[in-house]
Amino acid sequence: SQQGEEDPQALSIQEGENATMNCSYKTSINNLQWYRQNSGRGLVHLILIRSNEREKHSGRLRVTLDTSKKSSSLLITASRAADTASYFCATETNTGKLIFGQGTTLQVKP
């Protein structure tokens, strides 16, 4: 079974709007990471948040982590057509391996 579950599975917004995607997980983690995958390409790391952190920013990205609820959210502000991609959360547990969720497909319409 998957450690990370993303919600929603698909999201369609207009350019300029904010996009929020959520990730829930089951076991304790060392960190949680978000990756982006453009169609037909490999995954690209976006941001890492450690288990003792609650919020992190990187450019237009804002990630929150609530370890009590075992959940994280990724907010992309002022979205652009180039943000169209699939977004995956991945959790690193004490095994040191990453476990990926199934992803959220984001479409940003011009």
Place this chain on the structure above:
Amino acid sequence: DAGITQSPRHKVTETGTPVTLRCHQTENHRYMYWYRQDPGHGLRLIHYSYGVKDTDKGEVSDGYSVSRSKTEDFLLTLESATSSQTSVYFCAISDPSGRGETQYFGPGTRLLVL
């Protein structure tokens, strides 16, 4: 992109034939991983390596073997390909000793087993 290449990028093969996929890195990273990506399953770890000749199984290792004889190369072998191994295969690298746990991914190999 990090210096990771995968070969071949596309392959069509028949059931029962052996297949080897290659991952090559120029980053001198210690850890290397093989994942498969299938609709509805996200990415699942097949095998990983934590050094030359040091490998271990992941979540979906049945039917796959790996070898790492040099730091830069990590080979994934399907001894006798089956249709259920039709997938997109991604190699990734990381270097937890100094730079955190971020993984860097190759471009992927699309494998079709007929």
